[in-house]
Amino acid sequence: MEQVIKFGIGFVTGRPNVCKVINNTYERLINQFKDSDKKVELTIFILFDLGYQFTTRIDFYGIIPNVYKDIKVKYITPEDMEEEKKKLIGREILTKQETELFFGHGHAKGRNTLMYYAQKSGMDYLLFWDDDEYPVAVIKDEKTNELMWKEQDNIAMHLKYIEDADVTIGYHCGYISPIPYVELNKDIDEELFKDFIEGISNEAVSWESVKKKFKENGGITYADSKIANGEGAYVQKDEGKGNWVSGSTLCLNLKHLDKIPAFYNPEGARGEDTFFSVNLKNSKIVKVPVYHFHDGFLKYTSVVRQKYPKTLKKIKATDEEVEQRFLKASRGWIKYKPLLIYVTEQEHYKEKIKENYEKLEKSIPEINKLFGTDVFDTLLTDLKNYDKNVKKNYNEFISTNEIWNKLKNI
Numbered sequence: 001m002e003q004v005i006k007f008g009i010g011f012v013t014g015r016p017n018v019c020k021v022i023n024n025t026y027e028r029l030i031n032q033f034k035d036s037d038k039k040v041e042l043t044i045f046i047l048f049d050l051g052y053q054f055t056t057r058i059d060f061y062g063i064i065p066n067v068y069k070d071i072k073v074k075y076i077t078p079e080d081m082e083e084e085k086k087k088l089i090g091r092e093i094l095t096k097q098e099t100e101l102f103f104g105h106g107h108a109k110g111r112n113t114l115m116y117y118a119q120k121s122g123m124d125y126l127l128f129w130d131d132d133e134y135p136v137a138v139i140k141d142e143k144t145n146e147l148m149w150k151e152q153d154n155i156a157m158h159l160k161y162i163e164d165a166d167v168t169i170g171y172h173c174g175y176i177s178p179i180p181y182v183e184l185n186k187d188i189d190e191e192l193f194k195d196f197i198e199g200i201s202n203e204a205v206s207w208e209s210v211k212k213k214f215k216e217n218g219g220i221t222y223a224d225s226k227i228a229n230g231e232g233a234y235v236q237k238d239e240g241k242g243n244w245v246s247g248s249t250l251c252l253n254l255k256h257l258d259k260i261p262a263f264y265n266p267e268g269a270r271g272e273d274t275f276f277s278v279n280l281k282n283s284k285i286v287k288v289p290v291y292h293f294h295d296g297f298l299k300y301t302s303v304v305r306q307k308y309p310k311t312l313k314k315i316k317a318t319d320e321e322v323e324q325r326f327l328k329a330s331r332g333w334i335k336y337k338p339l340l341i342y343v344t345e346q347e348h349y350k351e352k353i354k355e356n357y358e359k360l361e362k363s364i365p366e367i368n369k370l371f372g373t374d375v376f377d378t379l380l381t382d383l384k385n386y387d388k389n390v391k392k393n394y395n396e397f398i399s400t401n402e403i404w405n406k407l408k409n410i
Contacts, residue, residue, distance in 0.1 A: 002039050003039065004039045004040075004041050005038055005039065005040045005041065005124055005125075005159070006041050006043065006121075006122055006123045006124045006125075007040055007041065007042055007043070007123065007124065007125050007126075007127070007155060007159060008042075008043050008044075008045055008118040008121070008123035008125065008126040008127070008254075009029075009042065009043070009044045009045065009126075009127050009129055009155070010044075010045045010047075010111070010114040010115075010118065010126055010127065010128045010129065011044065011045065011046050011047070011129055011130075011131055012047050012049075012105075012107070012110030012111055012113075012114060012128070012130075013046065013047070013048055013049070013052075013060070013131045014048065014049040014050075014051070014052020014053055014055070014105075015052070015053060015055075015131050015132070016053075016055060016059040016060060016062065017131050017132065017298065017301065018046065018048075018060065018131040019059075019060065019061075019062035019063050020301065020304055020305075021129075021131055021133075021134065021304055022044060022063055022067060023062075023063060023064050023067065024304045024305050024306075025134070025135060025304065026066070026067045026070075026071055028135065028151060029042060029071065029155055030042070030070045030071070032153045032154075032155050032156040033155075033156065036156070038159075040155075040159065041072070042070070042071045042072065042155070043071070043072040043073075043074055043118075043121065043123065044067075044071055044072070044073045044074070045074050045076060045114050045117060045118060045121075045126075046060065046073065046074070046075050046076065047076045047105070047110050047113055047114055048060040048075070049105040049106075049110070051105065052105075057077075060075070061075075074117070074121065076113060076114070076117055080117075081103050081104070081113065084103070084116075085099040085100075085103055088407075093406060093407070093410055094403060094406065094407075098399070098403045098406075101396060101399060101400055101403060102116075102262070102400060102403045102404065102407075103116070106265070107247065107263070107265050107270060107271075107272040108262075108263035108264045108265040108271075108272035108275070108276075108400075109263075111128060111247065111263040111272060111276075112262055112263050112400070112404065114126070114128070115252065115254075115260075115262075115263075116407055118254060119254050119257065119407075119408070123254050124253075124254060124255055125158070125159065125162050125251055125252065125253055125254060125255075126251065126252045126254055127154070127155065127158055127249070127250070127251040127252075128247055128248050128249075128250045128251075128252075129154075129248055129249070129292075130247070130248035130292075130294075132294065132295045132296060132298060133172070133248055133249070133292040133293065133294050133295065134292065134293045134295065134303050134304040135151065135152045135153075135154040135290075135291075135292055135293075136149055136150065136151050136152055136291070136292075136293045136303060136308075137149070137150045137152055137173055137223035137227075137228035137291035137293065138173050138174060138222060138223055138293055138308075138312070139222060139223045139224075139225050139228055140217070140222040146310075147308070147309070147310060147311065147312070148225075149303075149308040150223070150228045150229075152228070152290050152291050152292070153230075153290065154170065154249070154290050154292065157170070157230060157288050157289065157290035158170065158249075158251040158288055158290065160288075161233055161286045161288050162251050162252075162253050162286075163253075164284075164286075165235075165253060165284045165285065165286040166252075166253050166256045166259035166260065166280075166283040166284045166285065167245060167250065167251065167252055167253065167259075167260070167280065167283055167284070167285045167286070168250075168251040168285070168286045168287075168288045169236070169245045169246065169249060169250050169251070169285060169286075169287055169288065170249030170250075170251075170287075170288045170289075170290045170291065170292060171223070171224075171227055171249070171287075171288075171289070171290065171291045171292075172221065172246070172248075172249065172291065172292055172293075172294045173221050173222055173223040173291050173292075173293055173294070174220065174221060174293040174294045174295060174296070174300075174312070175219070175220065175221075175294055175295060175296035175297055175299075175315060176221050176294050176296065177205065177210070177213070177219070177296065178296055178297070178325050178326055178328075178329040179197075179205075179210055179219070179326060179329075180219070180315050180316055180317045180319065180322045180326055181214060181218050181219035181314040181315055181316055181317075182214070182316070182317060182370065184211075184214065187317065187370060188366060188367075188370050189366055192362065192363045192366040193363065193366065193367075194207050194211075195359040195360075195362055195363035196359070196360065196363035196364065196366070196367055197210050198359055199334075199356050199357075199359035199360040199363060199379075200330050200333045200334050200337070200360075200379070201333075202271070202274065202333055202336070202337065202340055203242055203244045203274055203277070203340070204244065204246065204274075205333065218314040219314055219315060220312050220314070223291050226289075227289040227290075227291065228289075228291055229289075230289050230290070231289055232289045233286055233287065233288055233289050234286070234287050235284065235285065235286055235287075236285040236286065236287050238281065242277065242278075242344070243277055243280050243281065243283075243285055244273075244274070244277045245273055245276070245277050245280070245285065246273050247263075247272055247273035247276075248292065249288075249290070249292050250273070251288075256283075257408045257409075258408070259280075259282065259283040259284070260283070261276055261278075261279035261280065261401055261404065262276070262279075262400045262401045262403070262404035263275065263276045263400075264276070264396065264397045264400045264401075265336055266335055266336055266339055266386060266389070266393040266396075268331075268332075268335055269332055269333075269335030269336040269339075269386070270329075270332035270333055270335070270336055271332075271333075271335075271336030271339070271340065274336065274340060275336075275339070275343070275397055278343055278344075279401060296325075297315050297319075297321075297322065297325060299313070299315070300312070317370050317371060323371045323373065323375075326371075327375055327376060327378075330376070330379060331378065331379060331382055334360075334379050334382050334383050334386070335382050335386045336386070337356060337383065337386070338353060338383070338386045338387045338389075338390040338393075339386070339390055339393045339394060339397065341353065341356075342390045342391075342394055343394070343397070349390075353383070353387050356383065357380065357383055357384075360379055360380055360383065361380060364376045364377060364379060364380065
């Protein structure tokens with residue numbers, strides 16, 4: 001009897017855009033296995049959060065009937081979660097407090113919930129996919145500056161490598177960062193902007209990477225043509241800098257659950273992939289040559305419909321809604337900065353936090369001036385509050401993984 005590979009695709013979402021992504025990519029997903037000798041069964045898991053953009057359930061039920069012909073779709077509703085939590089409490093597997101810490105909405109809890117349901121549904125593998133990403137690479141011709149768009153076999157490429165790995169992670173192109181493009185020393189003082197970026201920086205955001213993106217392509221990341229053509233997979237090594245992965249184009253081998261940690265972020269923060277990565281020291285991670293185009297400002301939703309622009313614009317601070325997007329990202333980052341330092345550099349914790357606070361105190365007035373506002377002052381309050389609660393958050397981080405270990409084999 002032919003073995004069926006059960007492959008899950010997980011969307012933790014608060015935006016109805018997820019329906020457009022699924023409706024416009026499902027044929028491509030199926031076609032990736034048309035000529036394959038493997039029998040692959042796809043299941044899409046959707047965990048929707050109605051509080052994120054004050055949506056209704058109907059907003060997330062816009063998946064067209066054709067999708068259901070070849071792909072299973074599993075919605076995880078609030079009722080599903082409540083029922084599951086009651087079962088786990090009743091069977092004395094978890095306490096009520098533990099279910100509240102592990103299950104729910106938000107960046108980490110949402111991923112944990114999907115991971116649990118995928119495991120429970122018998123999935124072999126689970127690929128996390130964000131609702132503002134499309135399986136296509138954008139390549140810029142260095143001589144002519146023309147853009148070339150290449151569709152990506154995202155599921156097939158992960159499947160090719162995940163069978164012999166614990167975790168696979170793909171690449172992103174497009175608008176990876178929510179940091180808007182600025183002309184250094186024209187729009188903003190470079191030294192002060194550097195202080196700000198270093199103040200909010202983390203394992204994924206550094207001043208060097210931000211400045212390089214500004215100088216080379218106006219804040220846009222273009223795909224490498226070799227990688228977009230499926231060349232160059234490699235085993236990712238720590239080398240003392242951390243074995244970091246991102247939360248999307250992230251595929252987990254659920255047959256190797258002992259090598260798969262839980263996600264965690266402090267309440268209201270980001271960093272779910274960061275604290276997942278911290279516990280990957282003994283896991284085999286393969287960097288897979290496949291791209292997702294990240295439409296971080298939702299300016300190019302036409303890309304998912306194969307309507308490809310001839311140019312990509314710089315996203316500037318003056319653009320509508322950019323201020324709130326950047327503020328939200330900055331707050332999400334600064335709220336997990338104390339825990340990141342505590343986990344990775346505990347012996348230097350106090351001096352690092354003090355240094356961060358001073359950089360922000362000095363640079364925030366310049367950021368406020370750039371946007372013509374004073375809202376970025378809140379970052380100083382955020383840093384103080386999350387510094388004060390760092391030990392509580394650290395204990396929750398440890399507890400979340402202990403809970404996941406209880407759930408792995410039930």
